[in-house]
Amino acid sequence: MKLTIAHETHYRFEEPARHSIQYLRLTPRPDHAQLVRSWTVSTPGKLRSWTDGFGNLAHVSVQDGLHEEVAVLVRGEVETMDTTGVLPPHDGLPPLMFLRETRYTRLDDGIREFVAPIAERASDEGQVATLHNLMWAIRDRVAYQSGSTHVHGTAGEALTHGYGVCQDHAHLFIAGCRVLGLPARYVSGYLFSEGEEAGEVGAGVASHAWAEAYVEDLGWVSFDASNGVCATDAYVRLAVAMDYEGACPVRGIRRGGGLEEMTVRVQVLNE
Amino acid sequence: MNGDGGEVRRAYQAYCEWLRSVPPERLSEKHQQADILFRRLGITFAVHGDDDGVERLIPFDVVPRILDPDEWRTVSHGVSQRVRAINAFLDDIYHEQEILKAGRIPSTLVLNNPAFRPEALGLDVPRRVYVHVAGVDVVRVGPDEFYVLEDNCRVPSGVSYMMENRETMMRLFPDLFSQHRVAPVNHYPEVLLRTLRAVAPPGVSDPTIVVLTPGHFNSAYFEHAFLAREMGVELVEGQDLFVDDNTVFMRTTEGPQRVHVIYRRIDDDFIDPLAFNAYSTLGVPGLLSVARNGRVTLANAVGTGIADDKAVYAYVPDMIAFYLGEKPILNNVPTYALRNPDDCAYVLDHLEELVVKEVAGAGGYGMLVGPFSTAEQRSAFRTKILASPESFIAQPTLKLSTCPTLINGELVSRHVDLRPYVLTGETTTAVPGGLTRVALRDGSLVVNSSQGGGTKDTWVLEG
Numbered sequence: 001m002k003l004t005i006a007h008e009t010h011y012r013f014e015e016p017a018r019h020s021i022q023y024l025r026l027t028p029r030p031d032h033a034q035l036v037r038s039w040t041v042s043t044p045g046k047l048r049s050w051t052d053g054f055g056n057l058a059h060v061s062v063q064d065g066l067h068e069e070v071a072v073l074v075r076g077e078v079e080t081m082d083t084t085g086v087l088p089p090h091d092g093l094p095p096l097m098f099l100r101e102t103r104y105t106r107l108d109d110g111i112r113e114f115v116a117p118i119a120e121r122a123s124d125e126g127q128v129a130t131l132h133n134l135m136w137a138i139r140d141r142v143a144y145q146s147g148s149t150h151v152h153g154t155a156g157e158a159l160t161h162g163y164g165v166c167q168d169h170a171h172l173f174i175a176g177c178r179v180l181g182l183p184a185r186y187v188s189g190y191l192f193s194e195g196e197e198a199g200e201v202g203a204g205v206a207s208h209a210w211a212e213a214y215v216e217d218l219g220w221v222s223f224d225a226s227n228g229v230c231a232t233d234a235y236v237r238l239a240v241a242m243d244y245e246g247a248c249p250v251r252g253i254r255r256g257g258g259l260e261e262m263t264v265r266v267q268v269l270n271e
Numbered sequence: 272m273n274g275d276g277g278e279v280r281r282a283y284q285a286y287c288e289w290l291r292s293v294p295p296e297r298l299s300e301k302h303q304q305a306d307i308l309f310r311r312l313g314i315t316f317a318v319h320g321d322d323d324g325v326e327r328l329i330p331f332d333v334v335p336r337i338l339d340p341d342e343w344r345t346v347s348h349g350v351s352q353r354v355r356a357i358n359a360f361l362d363d364i365y366h367e368q369e370i371l372k373a374g375r376i377p378s379t380l381v382l383n384n385p386a387f388r389p390e391a392l393g394l395d396v397p398r399r400v401y402v403h404v405a406g407v408d409v410v411r412v413g414p415d416e417f418y419v420l421e422d423n424c425r426v427p428s429g430v431s432y433m434m435e436n437r438e439t440m441m442r443l444f445p446d447l448f449s450q451h452r453v454a455p456v457n458h459y460p461e462v463l464l465r466t467l468r469a470v471a472p473p474g475v476s477d478p479t480i481v482v483l484t485p486g487h488f489n490s491a492y493f494e495h496a497f498l499a500r501e502m503g504v505e506l507v508e509g510q511d512l513f514v515d516d517n518t519v520f521m522r523t524t525e526g527p528q529r530v531h532v533i534y535r536r537i538d539d540d541f542i543d544p545l546a547f548n549a550y551s552t553l554g555v556p557g558l559l560s561v562a563r564n565g566r567v568t569l570a571n572a573v574g575t576g577i578a579d580d581k582a583v584y585a586y587v588p589d590m591i592a593f594y595l596g597e598k599p600i601l602n603n604v605p606t607y608a609l610r611n612p613d614d615c616a617y618v619l620d621h622l623e624e625l626v627v628k629e630v631a632g633a634g635g636y637g638m639l640v641g642p643f644s645t646a647e648q649r650s651a652f653r654t655k656i657l658a659s660p661e662s663f664i665a666q667p668t669l670k671l672s673t674c675p676t677l678i679n680g681e682l683v684s685r686h687v688d689l690r691p692y693v694l695t696g697e698t699t700t701a702v703p704g705g706l707t708r709v710a711l712r713d714g715s716l717v718v719n720s721s722q723g724g725g726t727k728d729t730w731v732l733e734g
Contacts, residue, residue, distance in 0.1 A: 019513070021514060021545070021556045021557050022545075023545045023546070023557075023560065046515060046516050048516065048517040048560070048564075050517075050560040050563050050564050051393070051563065052390070052546075052559075052563070053388070053389040053390040053391060053392035053393060053394070053563075054389055054392070055392075055393070058560070060514065060517075060557050060560040062514065062515045062516070062557065064515060092392075092393075093392070094368060094371075094378070094382050096378050096379055096382040096383055097382040097383070097387070097389060099379070099382075099383050100382075100383055100385070241389075242389070245549075246389070251545050251549075252545070253544055253545060253549075253556045
């Protein structure tokens with residue numbers, strides 16, 4: 001697909017802030033499934049690029065002096081290929097690292113119990129089928145509910161509540177993979193949807209998150225538990241990390257400003 | 272102090288003669304004077320876990336710990352060798368990971384370890400130095416047999432005591448220093464400054480260096496201030512620095528000034544709230560991006576904790592062989608990793624003989640010293656170990672060397688260790704001396720100041 005992406009994030013503060021700084025992970029990663037034709041990230045502040053430890057193409061944006069809003073604008077074109085959700089194993093990141101637990105993906109008894117029947121059948125079904133079973137079990141158990149959770153929810157909480165957003169699904173999938181003994185990681189990115197009529201959960205939510213599991217001799221296989229599918233050419237990968245915190249599109253801090261209001265508009269079009 | 276046959280070790284011979292010539296009360300007097308000197312200097316130490324929160328003096332003992340030139344040669348070459356290997360290891364595991372591919376260290380032990388920081392993957396640092404300052408804890412268990420207990424590679428502290436102890440001893444016993452040729456330690460800040468200058472970002476010939484402290488509530492704040500003053504550089508807190516335009520700046524009365532090298536005494540977790548602990552107010556938002564772009568040098572670098580992890584420690588001799596092609600000069604204490612079921616079973620059967628340590632523990636907390644433990648303590652540890660074996664390691668109880676120590680006006684023998692400070696810039700060197708810690712309780716092997724240990728001046732005799 002040839003996808004055209006426009007992504008605007010506006011932060012408005014209730015009073016002027018004196019200094020604000022953000023880490024932005026808003027540039028697609030170079031990989032085998034996507035080719036970046038053009039890409040720009042702009043903010044009102046000074047913008048410098050850097051690469052984080054996971055190889056994500058990041059920026060740091062700094063705005064000094066009194067300001068009441070920060071607008072982060074992203075525009076670009078990406079050509080995507082359908083690799084049936086599989087990416088090659090060697091991308092510079094050691095898979096074993098992704099067996100680690102984080103605050104978001106911590107195992108608890110609920111998760112262990114939830115994954116146990118899937119794990120029991122794992123040796124019969126093979127890894128890829130088992131991972132599909134995990135994905136579908138999450139989709140069936142944790143209903144997608146837009147805006148239902150805040151971004152600081154954990155995998156365990158999502159399972160207990162029985163509802164969540166794409167972040168929760170991804171975290172729960174990663175935690176489930178650890179029960180299975182498979183490395184898994186968090187991906188943030190964009191999702192192109194035909195529209196609401198297609199009935200997909202992700203429709204209208206073009207800013208998305210999913211997970212990738214490492215399958216020996218195959219590579220990193222993507223699983224989008226919110227939609228119950230592996231990634232296709234409708235997916236654009238921005239950043240990977242252990243969890244939301246490491247991959248989130250914008251992470252910022254400021255001096256002053258009081259409360260903030262954030263609005264996000266994302267449009268992903270197929271030519 | 273004494274050798275196996277009870278004879279006085281060579282290094283102590285002159286000191287012993289002097290000791291025989293002075294009346295015992297004189298030492299006690301000096302001890303009191305030392306106390307006053309330290310209080311005046313304000314050298315105190317906040318002890319964790321104390322309810323009263325009062326800062327107290329680390330007890331100082333007026334009897335020096337003395338090393339002869341040969342002993343020091345062994346120790347200094349040995350600790351330098353370890354630090355060279357550790358720097359090579361850090362460069363490797365944050366890049367090509369050859370040592371893991373070669374199977375010399377189990378991959379999971381490194382990659383699946385919270386001390387391995389993905390944030391440092393691919394991080395390039397000047398001169399490939401990650402650990403600029405290390406404090407390697409060494410003990411002597413036989414005539415020339417030294418063991419390393421720990422390689423402290425994160426933000427090792429205590430060096431100010433090395434210097435203040437010397438200062439105090441020179442004031443109290445000027446006569447002793449005229450009788451002994453003791454290697455000086457007071458140039459440590461100079462060597463530290465030279466080290467930090469040597470690792471400035473490429474192309475910077477006259478770097479601005481700062482010491483970054485968590486602030487005056489930190490137990491080592493005195494040391495941070497001391498080192499900044501001695502080096503003639505600014506002591507700053509996180510809020511004094513900011514990031515803009517791919518650069519770290521310090522706020523000054525004359526406006527922002529670029530900073531090139533940060534000797535940071537803040538742990539990784541708190542150093543950049545946008546990359547690590549989001550609630551940290553101690554660090555500098557954006558710092559990681561500038562460091563990764565090579566525009567500021569952090570000393571020590573982010574992610575060095577993996578090298579002094581208690582489980583990774585067991586592999587330092589392998590690192591020395593793998594990277595340097597050398598034989599280890601200093602011994603490693605044999606270490607049982609309790610994540611191995613065989614080791615775990617052995618340790619549970621021999622708790623009375625072994626020292627059990629929490630992998631993530633520090634400062635002598637979370638530690639069981641088998642021979643000095645009660646049945647209750649052992650049973651509590653057994654429960655903890657069974658719940659999470661991978662969180663523990665165990666080591667045989669070493670017979671640490673002893674040194675005469677003045678307790679209640681009497682000279683008695685107490686166990687000691689030694690922490691030499693190893694600096695790496697253009698080269699790797701250990702400043703002759705270090706911090707000798709002494710277990711003040713009779714028979715105790717725990718020398719940590721947080722556990723009632725004291726310190727001594729450490730003399731390296733010049734040959």
